[in-house]
Amino acid sequence: MARCRCSTNGNGKSTLMKCIMGIVAPKSGRITARIDDREHDLTDRRTEEIVELGISLVPEGRRLFSRLNVEENLLLGAHRKSARAHRHRSLEFCFETFPVLAQRRKQLAGSMSGGEQQMLTLARALMTEPRILLIDEPSVGLSPLLVIHTIDKIRELKERRSLTVLMAEQNFHQAIKIADRGYVIVHGRMAYEGRTRDELSDNELVRKLYLGM
Numbered sequence: 001m002a003r004c005r006c007s008t009n010g011n012g013k014s015t016l017m018k019c020i021m022g023i024v025a026p027k028s029g030r031i032t033a034r035i036d037d038r039e040h041d042l043t044d045r046r047t048e049e050i051v052e053l054g055i056s057l058v059p060e061g062r063r064l065f066s067r068l069n070v071e072e073n074l075l076l077g078a079h080r081k082s083a084r085a086h087r088h089r090s091l092e093f094c095f096e097t098f099p100v101l102a103q104r105r106k107q108l109a110g111s112m113s114g115g116e117q118q119m120l121t122l123a124r125a126l127m128t129e130p131r132i133l134l135i136d137e138p139s140v141g142l143s144p145l146l147v148i149h150t151i152d153k154i155r156e157l158k159e160r161r162s163l164t165v166l167m168a169e170q171n172f173h174q175a176i177k178i179a180d181r182g183y184v185i186v187h188g189r190m191a192y193e194g195r196t197r198d199e200l201s202d203n204e205l206v207r208k209l210y211l212g213m
Helices: 013-020 047-052 070-077 087-097 099-103 114-126 144-161 197-202 204-210
Strands: 002-006 032-035 038-041 055-058 132-136 164-168 181-186 189-194
Touching: 013 055, 013 132, 013 164, 047 055, 055 114, 070 087, 070 114, 087 099, 087 114, 087 144, 099 114, 114 132, 114 144, 132 144, 144 164, 189 197, 189 204, 197 204
Parallel strands: 002 164, 002 181, 055 132, 132 164
Antiparallel strands: 032 038, 181 189
């Protein structure tokens, strides 16, 4: 399942992602995740505990280790206990999914193009063998062609790995391609929930904010 949260800058998308991951403590309310038919309260858990549950974040801005090479960045992603034993299998899966990373496995991450770095960031998150994947603004800084390629890869990964994906994205036209449902955040509050792609496309608020109508 893929869910998309849309809003313009400064409305709370990244803060929401950080709250889910335990990086920022919510001031009120609860955050829960259902994994294997079991509900987990994430509200007071540390980030490392949340990762151990199988929740991983692809942060905005990529946040790679620029002085480490591609393979080293990927192997650092396999720090989750249950992922360590399968790190070589996961590494081969990442190289199969992103062939350019296999070709450049010894290249320093900081010397790669923006599109290549985005692939590496996605692959690093996959090395944790996540059940739920949070992706924050994957299109930032990419050309229109690379945005299309990145969104297509996210859709492919969702289907191949049976991932639940929560993606924060301003590019509505691309986000709608993979979203099963979507939410619009305005000034930190949920302004609209669309349970289908048609509901999202036909909503007046969505048309006003993202489609220029």
